Amino acid sequence: MALDQKIIEEFERIVGKDNVSTSPAVLYTYGFDASIYHNDPEVVIQPTSTEQVSEIMKIAYANGIPVVPRGAGTGLCGAAVPIEGGICLAMQKMNRILEISVKDLWVDVEAGVVYNDLNAELAKHGFFFPPSPGSAEACQVGGMVATNASGMRAVKYGATRDYVLGLTFVRANGDIVRCGTRTIKDASGYQLARLMCGSEGTLGVITEITFKLTTKPKKSASALIAFNSVVDAGKCISAIIAKPLIPASCELMDSTSIEAVNKARGNPLPDANALIIVEVDGETDEIIQRDLKIVEEVAKEQNATTVTPSLDPKVIAKWNDARKSVLASLSALKPGYSCVSLADDMGVPISKVPEAVERFQAITRKYNVIVAVYGHASDGNLHTKMLLKVGDKDEWDRGIAAVDEIFKASVELGGTVTGEHGVGISKALNFQEERKTELDCILAIKQAMDPKNILNPGKAAQWRGSPLRNLRYPCKEYM
Amino acid sequence: MALDQKIIEEFERIVGKDNVSTSPAVLYTYGFDASIYHNDPEVVIQPTSTEQVSEIMKIAYANGIPVVPRGAGTGLCGAAVPIEGGICLAMQKMNRILEISVKDLWVDVEAGVVYNDLNAELAKHGFFFPPSPGSAEACQVGGMVATNASGMRAVKYGATRDYVLGLTFVRANGDIVRCGTRTIKDASGYQLARLMCGSEGTLGVITEITFKLTTKPKKSASALIAFNSVVDAGKCISAIIAKPLIPASCELMDSTSIEAVNKARGNPLPDANALIIVEVDGETDEIIQRDLKIVEEVAKEQNATTVTPSLDPKVIAKWNDARKSVLASLSALKPGYSCVSLADDMGVPISKVPEAVERFQAITRKYNVIVAVYGHASDGNLHTKMLLKVGDKDEWDRGIAAVDEIFKASVELGGTVTGEHGVGISKALNFQEERKTELDCILAIKQAMDPKNILNPGKAAQWRGSPLRNLRYPCKEYM
Incomplete structure (x- = not known):
């Protein structure tokens, strides 16, 4: 069922008219993240509470409307691109730090809090939330949980998953689930809060999070x-x-x-x-x-x-x-070329970094593409960015062929196709290959949690076909 | 279908005759852990490889036979007690440290490795696996993952869940799943390895684990x-x-x-x-x-x-x-009384420790039971052990009434019924109450992963009725 005016009015009743938009300019803006993809949602909704998210999900569930939660849109693999249209649930208005309990070592936040804002507040008490993603000034903690984001400090301090004590999420059917605890220890049943880390909006809409605090070295x-x-x-x-x-x-x-x-x-x-x-x-x-x-x-x-x-x-x-x-x-290195996120985030065992880089370089020579390698080498997380003439189909074809080999080399070396950015669209096929023994479990859990398949549908384990479609660049064959 | 001789012979073919036992003495021994419960399995099998576990699970799946994986049996809540009979899968022969990769910061182990043995080996390289459970000399790392065990060092170093990079488990149908990575970072799909932490044998049989290494302060x-x-x-x-x-x-x-x-x-x-x-x-x-x-x-x-x-x-x-x-x-404090694990492992926010202890003391006075309080107070994890005349039904009745109130007080204070020991049987009802918004998800995931309900069936989210049955103590009303 498409999104008719009656449904839009229901959303307006829930969150207020100001927080619902179907303006083409707005839909266009929310149709891409920092990845190579673009597809407009049919409506952008900015909820301000978990209860509002629940009400929205009930309507989406009843009507079979796709829902894609979105943080700051700094993701590099297309996880927040509404590839099947539907609702973009933009979380930036849920940006309150709800409570810091220094003596209990936790902080409660809404999903839309910006990473640097949280750390500025924690610093007043001698604490910090270590992951340090590259997009620290903009990215939201809900998106960090949804992608299990990290950054420069993972080798010593771990990734986002290591700091989530508990969280609140809204299920596909609108049920509000509070999982995990506000205690340091938790052996009570399945670690649902950790399962939500890296689920990229496919299992539920994360609305509030309890992070563990840790002290910052002096x-x-x-x-x-x-x-x-x-x-x-x-x-x-x-x-x-x-x-x-x-x-x-x-x-x-x-x-x-x-x-x-x-x-x-x-x-x-x-x-x-x-x-x-x-x-x-x-x-x-x-x-x-x-x-x-x-x-x-x-x-x-x-x-x-x-x-x-x-x-x-x-x-x-x-x-x-x-x-x-x-x-x-x-992007400024070579006139006419743009820097695109292809094969941007491989993780390999630390000792395999030299061999990985050598193999990446050989692959880029083979396909005659320009690739820069940089990243968080002490945790084996290598970023490669490709410079392409983005209007040229042949460049994309060579690029994606190189990317496929880069991913395969990373997995052969005992690594993974994504260390911190997530799977989304750009890594979906190689992820499916890498995790082939996990795939049945992943799809079974997805089906159990989202039986109507409305939560960020078609991504990651569900993606089929070439990753070269819906490009946000002017390459008519792949737009 | 019961376990007939033909099936036993199939198990003997897979693991060898020496690793299959139906001797009453052996069945009795494997019928309890360190909790208050007892129920004999129908067969005890000691596999020596993941492939053997897979073959055993295929037979169990085809015949609908319950399977309970078991580590050292040091658990205090009955998670390893085969309450519905069937197969006890005793993992102690899978006790090899497979590889330590110091330069990549990981160690690969089989599930039956003893915690202290692993740390003795890691210490040679300047590393350690911090959780430090009380049963460190005996407990096995597979059981630690299955219960998300921890101990004295969680406030600074986290629990077992924080060190699991990847693991291998066998599904109900015998499929072998390798999940997670051997890299420090992992944003590739659902965190199945973390979901397995605390799953208490209800989602799969954990056979191998990759732990992250960390340095030991000097x-x-x-x-x-x-x-x-x-x-x-x-x-x-x-x-x-x-x-x-x-x-x-x-x-x-x-x-x-x-x-x-x-x-x-x-x-x-x-x-x-x-x-x-x-x-x-x-x-x-x-x-x-x-x-x-x-x-x-x-x-x-x-x-x-x-x-x-x-x-x-x-x-x-x-x-x-x-x-x-x-x-x-x-147990030696008061003649005629035994120390039993009831309400043994509550976790509360650290600052609520004083109030929790006061409330526990008031409750034990109300029910006239003797309770000792000790534990890992810097992470809010309180152990209470009760002294009971274990043959006396009235003592158990007063004890369980006190326990119910202790659990409820812990949850009211923002805590959980179990910080590090797990749910099993003794905490099942209070766990279901504490996690009521999670329960549907937990049962849906259980159903998705174990559709025939053969993996440690009847425990935790599935437990129904009083926790006072199948006691291993001589109290005829509750044996």
Whole structure:
């Protein structure tokens, strides 16, 4: 059943006229995220409470209308693109930090709270929520849970899944479910709150979350280390971890990434074939000095060409800003080319980073496509971004062929097609291949939780056919 | 269909005659765990590989035979008791540490590996698997995953669920599923490996697990602190955490626990109405000295009667041994009484520990039962053990009435009926009440994963009727 005016009026009654839109400009805007895809929803609704979400879901359920929950739209794989139309449930107005219980080590938030806003509030109490995604300034915690997002600090501090004590979600039929606890421990039945992590809107609409708090170390320092090759850089990271020394973060950039940043941002980085920025943290100066020294020694043993340790927050901020600007800088690297999210987020065992990068480079040469490699190398999470002439079908065809091989290489190395961005559309086929023994269980659970298949339908385990359709770029064959 | 000789012979063909037993003595032994329940299985099978488990499950599935996986049988709630007979799948022969990949931060183990054995091996490389359950010397990691077990270190290091990167399980129909990854990050689809944590054998048979490794801090120290009341002790713990200072562990004992230990073990503890043992850890002496000083200051502000900090491993070991002996000591406290696991494992928000203990004490006075309170107070996890004349129906009736109120009080305080032991039988009814909004989802997932209901059937969400039946104690009305 299509979305007729009577249903729209029901939505307006629930959330108010201001929070329902069918304006073409609005539908267009909510038709894409940061991925390569686009498809308009039929209506955009901005609920302000769990109860409103429940009322909306009851109508959607009764009428078989697809519903796609959406955070800030910073996702890179199309999970928030309403590929079958229907309702876009935009969560940004549910943005309250409900309660911080310092003495109980938890915080209750609504799904639309922005990650950096939450951390600004937690910092007042000496705590933080560590995952640190690249989109920290914009992304919402509900989207982080839905994609099990992480970022720079996962090797030491874990991903979003490790901080979810409990959450509230609305089922397909409108039932409100509170799962998990506000206690540190929980052995009461199935870990539904953890199951919702990474479910990408396919099992329910997450409306509120209880995160566990953790203390922020008082001191940190970094070292910028240059190498003659990405392979050397990767070997150095494994050697640091095997000490064992688990860094707070360790960011990698290849020559294409470095070149792009230096060109776009006025040379903030030294010229090198590969760079890593290793961050160490701890409670005292003594610890970070000790750990910086270990990092320096290992780097020299592992053929670093230069090692620059720093305790200066300004210097470290310059390095980190440069690293964070890779994605934006890449699009300016080559006139006529755009930077697109294809094969953007492979995770491999840490020690396989060098081999993975070598294989990715061989594959991109084979298909004659330009790929930059960067990412969170201390947890084996490699981002590759491709530069394509986005109007050219042949470029997309070569690109997607390269991507398929990159994914297969990652899985062969014991890795996964997505470490932190999620499956969505762009990784769906390779995800299905990677997780073939899990697929029956995934589909059975999806069917059990969403029998009418209205929650973000057609994505991930349900995707069929080529990932090259509904592109938001002007390539007429694939739009 | 019952277990006839032909089926037994099929099992013998799969695992060898030595690994199949229908001897009454063996069946009796495997008919109970450390809970209050007993029911014989019809056969005990000890598989030695995932493939064998798969073959066994295919036969069980075809014939509708109940299957209960079992680790070391240290569980306290009856999760491993084969309440509907059938097959006991005893995992102790799958006890190999398959691979430790230090540079990739993971270890692959079979489900039957003993917790302490794993940590002994990890310690050689500077790593550890932190959860530290009370049954560390015996319990198996498969059981720990199946119950999402934890112990003393959860407030700082999390529970078992936080260390499971991936695992292999066998479905009801015999299909072998490998879920999760061997990478630090994983955003690929549903977190099935986390869903299996706490599933207590109802969704599949866990055969192999990949745990994340973490480094063990180089230094630790403890303080033994005495109070005039458990309420004062509880307030002190909250005040330490609110500093913020997250201790490595913080164990609480009430006067009954202290008395029991001192009587059974020759007075290792000072006489007090309540004691806490606070452990701090870190990388340097400076840090642990700093943190010990904070603990000492807070304790004095919070009306501690004595504070004894110590860096001496022998002194600390004496305190910890005394704490660990509470359960064993309680049974010797009062002639004619046994210590039984009733309401043994409530989790409350940390700041609610004082109120919880006060309410538990009021309830036990009301029902005239003897209860000792101890546990992992820094994560709000309280163990209460009851002393009962186990042959006396009236004692059980008063006990179970008190337990019901203790559970309800815990949930009213924002807590859960089980923090680390699991639901099994003894907490099933109160769990169903606590998780009433989750229950439909739990049953739908159970149905999706185990359509013939052969995996540990009748437990937790499926339990109906009184928890007082199939007792392993000589109380004829409830045996």
